[in-house]
Amino acid sequence: MTAAASSDGALIAAHAAGDPHAFTELVRRHRDRLWAVALRTLRDPEEAADALQEAFISAFRAAGSFRAESQVTTWLHRIVVNACLDRIRRRQARPTVPLPEAGPGEPAVTRDAMADRETSLAVQSALAELPAEQRSAIVLVDVEGYSVAETAKILGIAEGTVKSRCARGRGKLAKVLGHLRNPDAGDNVSHDAGARQARRHGEGR
């Protein structure tokens, strides 16, 4: 009874009403985008698959409480991103290597390693060095092309926080990727109180 042309909302309704195929149809529609988000947030295909499976089962069980005022895709993305972030928080055995905070004289890292990599591999590698919260914002906005507003809904945070996390993440990536060839430039005022006060949203991540 699952119509291929059904809307996402109709599929959720059919699933909630007992259609055993509706949820699979919904997953097939959105699996590639959700896979991209999970893979780029976690960077490990096995972990991404585990997180997605966990997220889809969670969504399967929670579909009865889905409210139509939310977009199905936003709802699914939120569940997937949360599953990924939970996984990152739990896996303390494989912490990401945090970049130094823009202090004078700090080296831009891994230039040698980047030299013989394809650009996309370098970018993916650089993404891995961001804190998870910055990475998830960057992945959604800059890689997957979601608007700041949509990303804010997916992550359950304010739009200003999305922008702020993107700003911090892009600054670090620009250094790692070598676009900022002189990372010391301008950093001598990075602790300037006036500059910090000027920011509407103080949270950096």
Next chain:
Amino acid sequence: MTGNERRSRTPDGPPWSVDLLADLHAGVLDVDVAAELRPRVERDPEARAVLAALDATTADLAALPPVTMPPEVSARIEAAIQQEVRAAMANVGLQVSAPGPAPRGNVVSLDHARRRRRKQLGWGGGVLAAAAAVFGIVVMTLPGNTTAGTPQAQPGVTPSSSAPGPGDGPLTLKDSDLATVPPGVTGASDLGPLSDKAKLSACLQANGYPATTVPLGARQVTLDGKQGVLLILGDPAMVGRQRLLVVGPNCSAGNPDKLAEKTVGR
């Protein structure tokens, strides 16, 4: 600190920190601060280089090639979802069947099944209630289900292959049973006298539904002693809400022959 104090401070420079320039680039700064800062930044080569580096970074990120889910991951996830469907069915089935006597013959008592569902489905939302309904079909069609035992969900079983047919006899219902979707109806296609598509469409139209409505389930019933067909009609606009429509055997164009109509779910 007040918002006015914040807005009154446009950071001195050049030079400016990468953090501040990244904030300007990302639209984090207040509009008036950004408006004041931007022309000054544009006049500073170092600051312009930082903004260009940020642009190059976002271009790199946007240029990452699209990825598609590998077939093995997709297969694994779909298998997990199917297992979830079967597990939900099995859980509910165990609740339905034990410890009381298994239903006998072709007429299924709802009270027994419902008592157990209500007792043990505290964690279930609409999905699991629906799974319970689907499982009801499995129980009714399991070979030898008139003897006591533990019904097992059948891997790969679908409502279309296990839905009760006319041989299972009508489901005996009271009007009060229509407070929720009776088990064994969702996914069933036991239309009886409405098996003819044109007749079903005419009947639905006579009852005010679009002729194209596809029931989520259908089951021949005896409602308070009257023969009829119970139809579950989904409401795509409201997740988890369905209409239960029971019509008599004479339902046709111009004759609704309505025995009952209830809204269930939320």
